[in-house]
Amino acid sequence: MSENIEKEIxxxxxxxxxxxxxxxxPDKNLATELxxxxxxxxxxxxxxEKKYKISIRDEDVPNITTLTQAVELVTSxxxxxxx
Amino acid sequence: xxRPDNTYDAIIIGAGISGLVCGCYLAKAGMKVLIVExxxxxxxYCTSFRRQGFTFDAAAHSxxxxxxxxxxxxxxxxxxxxxxxxxxxxxxxxxxxPDYKISYWSNITETIKEFQSAFPEEKENIxxxxxxxxxxxxxxxxxxxxxxxxxxxxxxxxxxxxxxxLSFPLFGNGGLPPSLMSAFLGAKIFQEFLLDxxxxxxxxxxxxxxxFAERFKEFGGELRLSCLANKIKVKDNKTVGVVLENDGFVExxxxxxxxxxxxxxxxxxxxxxISHDFLKHIKTMIPSLSGFIxxxxxxxxxxxNYLFKAGVNSWFISYYNLETAFRAASTGDFNNIGGxxxxxxxxxxxVFAFMNAPYKNKRYWDSNKKNLMELFIARIESDIIPELxxxxxxxxxxxxxxxxxxxxxxxxxxxxxxxxxxxLADHDLKKPSFLKNLYLTGHWTTHGLGIPGVVYxxxxxxxxxxxxxxx
Numbered sequence: 059m060s061e062n063i064e065k066e067i068x069x070x071x072x073x074x075x076x077x078x079x080x081x082x083x084p085d086k087n088l089a090t091e092l093x094x095x096x097x098x099x100x101x102x103x104x105x106x107e108k109k110y111k112i113s114i115r116d117e118d119v120p121n122i123t124t125l126t127q128a129v130e131l132v133t134s135x136x137x138x139x140x141x
Numbered sequence: 142x143x144r145p146d147n148t149y150d151a152i153i154i155g156a157g158i159s160g161l162v163c164g165c166y167l168a169k170a171g172m173k174v175l176i177v178e179x180x181x182x183x184x185x186y187c188t189s190f191r192r193q194g195f196t197f198d199a200a201a202h203s204x205x206x207x208x209x210x211x212x213x214x215x216x217x218x219x220x221x222x223x224x225x226x227x228x229x230x231x232x233x234x235x236x237x238x239p240d241y242k243i244s245y246w247s248n249i250t251e252t253i254k255e256f257q258s259a260f261p262e263e264k265e266n267i268x269x270x271x272x273x274x275x276x277x278x279x280x281x282x283x284x285x286x287x288x289x290x291x292x293x294x295x296x297x298x299x300x301x302x303x304x305x306x307l308s309f310p311l312f313g314n315g316g317l318p319p320s321l322m323s324a325f326l327g328a329k330i331f332q333e334f335l336l337d338x339x340x341x342x343x344x345x346x347x348x349x350x351x352x353f354a355e356r357f358k359e360f361g362g363e364l365r366l367s368c369l370a371n372k373i374k375v376k377d378n379k380t381v382g383v384v385l386e387n388d389g390f391v392e393x394x395x396x397x398x399x400x401x402x403x404x405x406x407x408x409x410x411x412x413x414x415i416s417h418d419f420l421k422h423i424k425t426m427i428p429s430l431s432g433f434i435x436x437x438x439x440x441x442x443x444x445x446n447y448l449f450k451a452g453v454n455s456w457f458i459s460y461y462n463l464e465t466a467f468r469a470a471s472t473g474d475f476n477n478i479g480g481x482x483x484x485x486x487x488x489x490x491x492v493f494a495f496m497n498a499p500y501k502n503k504r505y506w507d508s509n510k511k512n513l514m515e516l517f518i519a520r521i522e523s524d525i526i527p528e529l530x531x532x533x534x535x536x537x538x539x540x541x542x543x544x545x546x547x548x549x550x551x552x553x554x555x556x557x558x559x560x561x562x563x564x565l566a567d568h569d570l571k572k573p574s575f576l577k578n579l580y581l582t583g584h585w586t587t588h589g590l591g592i593p594g595v596v597y598x599x600x601x602x603x604x605x606x607x608x609x610x611x612x
Contacts, residue, residue, distance in 0.1 A: 076605030096282035120280035
């Protein structure tokens with residue numbers, strides 16, 4: 059499941075930032091290497107929430123600095139949702 | 142391979158500031174770019190017009206985010222600064238409330254001191270709040286993404302009058318009371334308009350837009366004025382060009398719409414090209430309030446007798462309940478208006494005044510414009526500028542219908558979509574995922590408002606296109 063999630067989140071980040079999906083590697087820093095500033099971070103959060111019908115707590119957002127962390131958070135929220 | 146003259150890499154519909162910024166960056170990168178604008182001058186809400194020898198700013202009347210924000214950085218980056226003489230008015234804004242008069246100075250310590258001496262019991266909170274806003278901490282911004290500005294203020298302050306004073310310029314610059322305004326947008330407006338505001342291009346706001354338009358042409362871009370776009374052509378879920386009213390179909394790979402989002406989707410693209418769900422989404426979104434703008438041309442005596450500093454945004458607050466103020470503005474209860482802003486031009490030749498106002502139809506405004514002008518002048522005369530009417534030699538006003546006529550913004554909305562937390566950073570309104578190569582830019586994207594906001598979005602959209610162009 060998380061492989062698919064990773065692909066989908068890459069696609070969202072690519073869409074928002076304009077960076078090619080190949081450039082969005084698991085451990086790149088979203089803010090410094092992919093130029094995700096606060097409004098883009100909110101844009102990505104809103105898009106993820108809409109796609110997976112989950113709600114990400116505001117205080118979790120600043121802790122997400124890489125793709126890997128984003129995938130982990132979404133995976134755990136989806137688990138919570140189904141359990 | 143040489144290509145036909147009438148094809149472009151990108152067509153931008155609308156020469157608002159965001160369209161111009163986007164166009165500059167695309168053209169600078171070597172793309173062949175056409176900007177079409179239905180009005181006969183560039184700028185959108187950032188234009189000026191001449192009447193009887195006076196130059197009036199149509200809507201935008203000062204610039205923020207210049208020293209610390211995106212505006213200064215982008216002017217430098219595009220090498221536009223030398224075309225402009227930007228003056229800084231200090232203080233940028235003065236708030237005149239029933240019991241207080243407080244100014245925003247370029248020295249922020251001074252601003253903090255003024256607030257502290259007016260509200261000594263909130264001394265520490267004021268310092269904490271303003272210091273937080275000037276740090277531009279992204280963590281702070283993300284933490285408040287789903288809050289309203291009211292919730293943010295409640296976390297810091299107890300005094301309701303102070304909260305109203307901090308919120309009123311946001312009401313005037315975004316059309317929402319704190320209970321509805323997104324905390325993120327509110328914080329941005331606060332940072333850009335109040336803590337880094339008060340800049341003015343010598344000669345008027347049109348000079349600012351013209352500088353971008355000129356630079357765009359120097360980069361090889363083509364700007365067609367008085368040129369209305371009728372359709373955005375879509376083939377296989379991809380944009381292929383734009384149909385112009387006078388020039389027919391013009392081919393282009395990318396299309397950037399700097400105009401009203403409803404019009405972009407419902408008219409230019411067409412309801413049959415978008416999904417039922419998205420159509421429903423667009424139709425349920427709420428636009429911001431419009432405004433009623435007064436333009437006064439003043440005689441020479443005014444120059445001598447106006448003793449306050451010219452160029453300052455003077456915010457007059459009638460009462461502290463901004464929820465009531467919002468209701469009055471939304472319903473057109475003008476006898477009960479919560480406040481307004483007055484801007485005497487730096488040369489003291491003209492006076493600009495703005496209040497939030499509802500759309501209503503043309504017939505309403507045809508029969509109410511004159512009365513409201515007189516009521517507004519009488520209010521300013523009794524609240525801020527004594528004997529104002531003695532110095533007026535020309536007067537006119539823009540109603541929400543006027544704003545709509547000149548800019549085609551839906552219902553004359555002054556700030557794009559209403560900046561509520563639920564209408565923030567909607568990706569489909571900047572780059573719709575269902576249509577390839579279509580972008581929106583400007584305040585209808587839900588990504589920013591005011592000159593600093595739309596300058597940023599224009600830059601961001603261009604960067605995004607340029608990165609993708611390599612594909």
